[in-house]
Amino acid sequence: MVHARIEETIFYPALENADETRDITLEAFEEHRLVKQLLGELQSMGKDEEEWTAKFTVLKENIEHHVEEEEGEMFTKARKVLSEEDAETLGTRMEKARNEQLKAAAAR
Numbered sequence: 001m002v003h004a005r006i007e008e009t010i011f012y013p014a015l016e017n018a019d020e021t022r023d024i025t026l027e028a029f030e031e032h033r034l035v036k037q038l039l040g041e042l043q044s045m046g047k048d049e050e051e052w053t054a055k056f057t058v059l060k061e062n063i064e065h066h067v068e069e070e071e072g073e074m075f076t077k078a079r080k081v082l083s084e085e086d087a088e089t090l091g092t093r094m095e096k097a098r099n100e101q102l103k104a105a106a107a108r
């Protein structure tokens with residue numbers, strides 16, 4: 001959830017308004033939505049239900065697809081859209097947000 005939130009608030013907004021990365025970014029937002037939906041459903045189900053395993057398999061397949069597309073097409077296009085400096089700044093912001101959110105989660 002932390003990973004997804006950081007992408008949605010820092011990384012994807014840096015890509016969603018550039019022509020080259022618009023479609024793949026909108027797709028990624030939708031994939032996150034689906035993954036979160038499935039996670040929520042899994043949490044409210046008993047693990048002994050047959051459907052839990054089916055849902056978990058679909059979740060796994062969706063995440064694998066998402067990561068493949070993110071690290072492939074999205075990163076390739078992001079390299080064209082972002083300058084070295086932009087990427088550096090985004091990386092620093094994401095790292096900072098990640099540390100803050102993990103710390104906040106641990107304190108809960």
Ligand SMILES: [Fe+2]
Nearest residue numbers: 004007028070
């Ligand atoms: Fe993602």
Ligand SMILES: [Fe+2]
Nearest residue numbers: 003007067070
């Ligand atoms: Fe990711």
